[in-house]
Amino acid sequence: MAEYDYDLFVIGAGSGGVRASRIAASHGARVAVAEEFRVGGTCVIRGCVPKKLLVYGSHFAEELQDAAHYGWSVEGMSFDWARLRDTVLRDVDRLNGLYEQTLSNNKVERFLERAEITGPNAVRLASGREISAKYILVAVGAWPVLPEFEGVEHCITSNEVFHLPELPRRVVIQGAGYIALEFAGIFNALGSQVTVVNRSDQILRGYDESLRDRLLQITMARGIEYKFQCPIRKVEKQEDGSLMVTAGNRDPFPADAVLVATGRRPKTDGLGLESAGVQLGEKGEIPVDEYSRTSCPSIYAVGDVTDRVQLTPVAIREGHAFADTVFGGKPRTVDYSCIPSAVFSQPPLAGVGLTEGQARNAYGNIKVYTSDFRPMKNVFADRMERGLYKLVVDANSDRVLGVHLIGPDAPEILQAAAIAVKAGLTKAQFDDTVAIHPSMAEELVLMR
Incomplete structure (x- = not known):
């Protein structure tokens, strides 16, 4: 009998976890993966894919206005948020099914429940089942960070924004990174009044300054308002369901939705990593070596849960390299130099x-x-x-x-x-x- 139930047990079925599972299985490994929500991860379920679809949808506001200059007469234009939202969510369902099919086709066993590490070679499912594995891969990704201020429970993050019951007339977005500015562009194009509030006086830190300045100029001309050095201090819910936002030293101003996009934190809380001696960084991230190995020799980690680059294509490469190294007899690492990136702002x-x-x-x-x-x-x-x-x-x-x-x-x-x-x-x-x-x-x- 085999010493372990599986050669590899993967916690998290996002881009990195699915790729690692598929490649490890192709090398002959017995693989299982646990996912407590849906297969596909942040990018597919609540991140870059549905967000890009919203960007496409919002572009039509501009395209339809410009059509007259190209000889087209478009009459009776109207926009239905619920139709766009539901179309996007249906595509998420489609992609979730495709990811599940990928795992099934590669004979990867799926457990659609939470898994916690109980030792260097052991995990416990939410159902109580104990499972052993020669290697464990942590690929649980990251989660939006909510700052502490009064009324934060009235705010939403990028997780909930895809499920809004109606298009908010007034949107306040805290943060000025790529997530914040992408949603600012979406809501602005769809006709919402958008206000971006930020703790610092910069947008898109890390990108070239000339591009950042140009984007700021264009988006301000499009009607997006910026309040710099002005973090939210309080959000109060009004009797009519609207919100009153107090930011910095400014007077309170109204909103119908407050989106907090101030960063993401590795989702390692309650994962049981300490039971296997896996060390964590200051922000909960898992430090790994060049082969994605943690401080515990039998436990690896890839993707946004680590202290490296939080990008979907990077997680996919890390998962592939891990599987080739551990199960394919082809040790290799990921080159993090010269990684391209984009902001789907407008x-x-x-x-x-x-x-x-x-x-x-x-x-x-x-x-x-x-x-x-x-x-x-x-x-x-x-x-x-x-x-x-x-x-x-x-x-x-x-x-x-x-x-x-x-x-x-x-x-x-x-x-x-x-x-x-x-x-x-x-x-x-x-x-x-x-x-x-x-x-x-x-x-x-x-x-x-």
Whole structure:
């Protein structure tokens, strides 16, 4: 008889956990996975996928307005929040089913209940069943952080925003990271009055400063109000169901929904990690080595629960590398350099490599090339918004250190440019590439 019930027991069926389960099973491992909510994880169930669908839906407000400039007459326009919301949730159901099918097709046993670690090779399910495994992988992700202030129970997070019964007329969003600004753009486009309040005086910390400034200018022109150095101190529910928000030293102002988007914390509370001697960081994260191993040799962790990069594609790569290393006889690690990222704000921005500030600190002698242009689409639609593309280049080697874009379809364009930056291509090689005309992407090879 086998010494353990399973070769691998995975806690959490998100992007990283599902990939690790599937690949480990393909290597011949006996695999089980426990998930207390739904298969798919944050990205599929309550994160980037449904949020991107809301972004698409909100774009039609602008497209329909612009249609007249292209010769289209659109009459009787109206918007139904419930229809968009329910369409998005149906697609989440579809994706949940596909993820379950992936596990089933790979003969991964599923336990749709909570699991807690009881030792280096043991877990206990919520039903009380005890299970042993040679290896345990923790892939439970992260959870929204709610700051402490009076009335916080009246606020929502990115978990609940997809289930709002109706479109709020007035939305207050605390935070200025990518989640906050993506939802600010969605609600603004759908017609809500949006106010962003933030503890600091910056948005999108970590992104290139020029892009951040451009996004701030454009979104303010679109009607989004910002209150900086102004964290929420109190939220009071009124008799009519609306909310009164007190932020910073400002006078209270009304809202119909308050969305808190001030960050996410690894979801390790109550997981029983201490029973196996797994050390945690200050924010509850699980420190791991380059092969995703924790301080307990039989327990690994991937994805947002660790102290690395909180991005879905990164979690997928970590899960795959873990399975290849432990069960495939092919030890390998994940390269965290030059990871591209995007913010699906309106307009969206995207970047890869070093920002201008980071490059100056690291290399000193750099060259910066920019293209500040009005996209053809905006010209035809009589919109004054301008795009901004930036190349950050090492002056000594001519290597492109970073590419940063803001404008329509910026994330779609950046993906190809990220390959060039990752490959270490030079500005001269960009210049040698023939442009695709007319396109916005051609600006990447025309900067002189």
